[in-house]
Amino acid sequence: MHDFTYRPQSPRTVFGAGALVHLEREIDLLGAQRALVLCTPGQVAQAQQVAERLGARAAGIFARAEMHVPIEAARAARDEARRLGADCAVAIGGGSTIGLGKAIALDSGLPILAIPTTYAGSEMTPIYGITEAGLKTTGRDARVMPRTVIYDPALTLPLPVPLSMTSGINAIAHAVEGLYAPDGNPIMDLMAEEGIRALARALPAIHQRADDMEARGDALYGAWLCGSVLGNVSVALHHKLCHTLGGSFKLPHAETHTVVLPHALAFNLPQVPAAAARIARALGGVAPHTVAGVLYDLAQSVGAPVALRDLGLREADLDRACELALTHQYPNPRPLEKAPLRALLQRAYEGQRP
Numbered sequence: 580m581h582d583f584t585y586r587p588q589s590p591r592t593v594f595g596a597g598a599l600v601h602l603e604r605e606i607d608l609l610g611a612q613r614a615l616v617l618c619t620p621g622q623v624a625q626a627q628q629v630a631e632r633l634g635a636r637a638a639g640i641f642a643r644a645e646m647h648v649p650i651e652a653a654r655a656a657r658d659e660a661r662r663l664g665a666d667c668a669v670a671i672g673g674g675s676t677i678g679l680g681k682a683i684a685l686d687s688g689l690p691i692l693a694i695p696t697t698y699a700g701s702e703m704t705p706i707y708g709i710t711e712a713g714l715k716t717t718g719r720d721a722r723v724m725p726r727t728v729i730y731d732p733a734l735t736l737p738l739p740v741p742l743s744m745t746s747g748i749n750a751i752a753h754a755v756e757g758l759y760a761p762d763g764n765p766i767m768d769l770m771a772e773e774g775i776r777a778l779a780r781a782l783p784a785i786h787q788r789a790d791d792m793e794a795r796g797d798a799l800y801g802a803w804l805c806g807s808v809l810g811n812v813s814v815a816l817h818h819k820l821c822h823t824l825g826g827s828f829k830l831p832h833a834e835t836h837t838v839v840l841p842h843a844l845a846f847n848l849p850q851v852p853a854a855a856a857r858i859a860r861a862l863g864g865v866a867p868h869t870v871a872g873v874l875y876d877l878a879q880s881v882g883a884p885v886a887l888r889d890l891g892l893r894e895a896d897l898d899r900a901c902e903l904a905l906t907h908q909y910p911n912p913r914p915l916e917k918a919p920l921r922a923l924l925q926r927a928y929e930g931q932r933p
């Protein structure tokens with residue numbers, strides 16, 4: 580029996596190969612005249628392409644986005660936006676660049692137009708994260724949700740294959756946890772299942788051929804769906820573990836999601852049969868009790884990491900990681916207890932197949 584409350588939250592979304600040509604139209608629709616373009620230091624060429632397209636409406640480029648949005652970068656970007664009189668920010672890049680745009684918006688309400696070039700999904704969420712003195716704070720605020728998102732698969736062609744694989748699995752993780760979220764709903768379930776299906780199809784194809792435009796489009800379509808799920812529901816143990824490992828042990832974001840997902844899913848699986856059935860369908864009709872192992876195999880088959888020890892975590896850190904994951908718990912279908920959680924972390928550390 581369905582029982583839910585749903586208030587859709589979604590930016591205006593423009594999707595298609597070559598969709599960047601619609602940038603000027605979308606800036607017009609925002610009523611903006613001076614756009615500050617944001618990017619990471621390595622993506623200045625793409626940012627310049629955007630600035631050239633905007634011509635006189637480009638206020639400048641701020642190329643200091645970095646992972647987990649250090650407060651210093653957020654303050655510098657806010658100052659730059661103010662100094663240049665920017666009336667919108669165009670964030671071209673992955674979750675780090677879009678996160679920087681969100682940090683500006685949180686403070687100033689500046690509208691953001693996001694052009695994602697990874698599959699992390701931040702562009703579809705009202706979730707922000709800012710790191711100060713080594714501590715990452717996350718929150719939800721409608722002000723940080725991008726007003727417009729342009730998805731152009733052509734812009735993802737240069738995304739290196741290893742990052743494409745882990746970023747895609749980061750997106751799958753949003754959908755997996757959306758399927759057992761206490762505030763989920765039937766629309767989110769459909770989007771989550773279809774998002775997992777699209778990414779599970781696309782990643783092996785991109786692994787085979789990085790410039791497969793069809794597969795790049797499929798992966799970005801999956802990222803849109805999975806990001807939308809993240810934007811509308813709560814997340815659970817899996818995301819908590821990844822935020823702990825990323826925030827306190829500086830593990831890389833997408834790779835950590837990739838390693839942890841099969842283990843967190845195996846932990847919750849007995850409690851979530853309906854979610855398992857949908858994931859199983861999305862993965863090609865496998866047996867529902869095998870989905871955690873199938874996701875592990877997917878990661879391994881596309882050359883993605885499967886062990887936390889290969890991401891730089893020390894075995895001596897596992898006890899502390901377990902303690903941290905038990906504090907300020909996210910709602911989870913299976914209650915968290917120390918011994919099984921510590922065992923989960925050990926298996927993820929060693930890279931055992933669940």
Ligand SMILES: NC(=O)C1=CN([C@@H]2O[C@H](COP(=O)(O)OP(=O)(O)OC[C@H]3O[C@@H](n4cnc5c(N)ncnc54)[C@H](OP(=O)(O)O)[C@@H]3O)[C@@H](O)[C@H]2O)C=CC1
Binds near residue numbers: 707
């Ligand atoms: N708030 C939310 O809802 C969400 C937030 N996040 C946050 O986002 C961050 C992670 O985002 P993620 O997307 O995984 O990674 P990043 O945005 O950090 O991108 C990773 C790297 O990818 C490279 N890159 C990006 N796009 C391209 C491209 N088209 N071609 C070549 N290289 C490219 C960049 O390299 P270079 O450095 O060389 O420029 C960049 O450093 C984390 O801080 C995470 O917490 C993630 C998901 C959701």
Ligand SMILES: O=C(O)/C=C\C(=O)CC(=O)O
Binds near residue numbers: 706707708709717749
């Ligand atoms: O940490 C943030 O910036 C907010 C959410 C996420 O990173 C989601 C995720 O873990 O992929």
